[in-house]
Amino acid sequence: MAKPRKSFGLKPGDNLTWKYEVIEQVGAGTEGEVYKIRETTTGLTRAAKLYYKSKNANAKRFARYARKLDALRDCDIVVKYLHAEEVWIGDEYVFCLISEYFEGAILEDFLKTYRGGRMPAFEALHLIYDLTSGIEEIHARKEFHGDLHSGNIFVVRRGVFFSLRTIDFHDWGRSSAEERRADVLSIVRLLYDITGGQAHYKKQPQAIKDICLGNRSDLVLANYPTVFHLRAHLETFDWE
Ligand SMILES: Nc1ncnc2c1ncn2[C@@H]1O[C@H](COP(=O)(O)OP(=O)(O)O)[C@@H](O)[C@H]1O
Ligand SMILES: [Mg+2]
Numbered sequence: 566m567a568k569p570r571k572s573f574g575l576k577p578g579d580n581l582t583w584k585y586e587v588i589e590q591v592g593a594g595t596e597g598e599v600y601k602i603r604e605t606t607t608g609l610t611r612a613a614k615l616y617y618k619s620k621n622a623n624a625k626r627f628a629r630y631a632r633k634l635d636a637l638r639d640c641d642i643v644v645k646y647l648h649a650e651e652v653w654i655g656d657e658y659v660f661c662l663i664s665e666y667f668e669g670a671i672l673e674d675f676l677k678t679y680r681g682g683r684m685p686a687f688e689a690l691h692l693i694y695d696l697t698s699g700i701e702e703i704h705a706r707k708e709f710h711g712d713l714h715s716g717n718i719f720v721v722r723r724g725v726f727f728s729l730r731t732i733d734f735h736d737w738g739r740s741s742a743e744e745r746r747a748d749v750l751s752i753v754r755l756l757y758d759i760t761g762g763q764a765h766y767k768k769q770p771q772a773i774k775d776i777c778l779g780n781r782s783d784l785v786l787a788n789y790p791t792v793f794h795l796r797a798h799l800e801t802f803d804w805e
Contacts, residue, residue: 573598573615573654581613581661582652594733601666611647612666615659627660633734634664637708642699644719644730667730669719676715676759683761686770692720693756693776694799695727700748701792709744711735713751715758749792753777753785771805 572593579587585602588610592599597616604611616627627649634646645665651658669675676682684692696718700710710717712735719730739747757777760769766777776798778784789795 573659575600575615575654582650584650585611585613585663602663610666612644612664613650614662614664615652615654616661618657618659624660627662630734630736631662633708634662637703637706640699640702640706642696642702642729642731644732667719667721667732669721669728669730672715672718672720672759675720681761683765684759686760686773689756689760690772690799692727692729692759693752694796695729696752696755697792697796697799699729699731700752701796704745704748704792707741709734709741710748710751711737711744713748713755715755718755745791746786749789749795750782750785752792752795753789754780772802775802 575587577589588601591601600613602611602613631649637643647663650661652661717733721728757780
């Protein structure tokens with residue numbers, strides 16, 4: 566595990582290069598920090614993710630990540646990547662990704678607005694369907710997300726629709742096929758979790774159980790070897 570890092574500690578009003586001004590810090594994790602920023606010339610809001618220096622955060626890896634986001638720019642579910650910067654902070658250059666700022670709630674927090682912190686089955690299936698079709702576009706491009714969980718998915722409800730954005734792609738060094746299967750398992754796991762997890766599983770309608778399959782990865786992958794299978798199932802299953 567990487568040792569805890571000293572924060573970049575950017576404060577509201579600080580400049581980030583001559584182009585941007587910090588509005589506020591919105592996130593911090595093991596890899597780096599995320600700031601809400603304003604493009605000075607236009608007043609437009611953006612997100613900047615600053616990466617801590619580590620043996621993993623090298624120029625090649627950073628460039629590969631930016632190219633991956635760019636290759637996925639037509640996928641609605643991917644937060645829009647804009648460009649990269651190298652920013653001088655303290656006494657070092659820091660890699661920085663600029664992307665659209667998404668004004669939604671992170672799924673983790675969005676769930677708290679539900680009674681008991683869990684979604685009714687029908688609504689959960691809708692959300693999972695949107696996620697599945699969104700991830701399908703990524704897999705169709707032979708790519709994968711790699712770290713799908715409720716902390717990396719943004720949700721906005723508009724009319725009767727959900728609008729989702731995924732952030733924070735990961736590459737664990739597995740093969741792409743394995744990574745895609747891991748995405749399928751993460752989606753199913755998410756359905757299990759947002760409907761209340763183990764404590765509420767027994768009472769779930771058959772529609773939920775036919776997908777979660779007791780949260781057994783071997784069964785899930787046997788039934789849904791790809792995200793295409795899962796999407797097709799969600800579109801056509803019979804209600805009891
Ligand atoms: N494009 C964005 N728009 C708005 N908020 C963002 C954006 N990207 C990241 N965030 C916020 O920053 C947090 C951490 O971002 P993330 O990329 O997941 O980094 P980490 O490696 O710390 O998990 C997110 O949970 C979210 O609250
Ligand atoms: Mg994250």
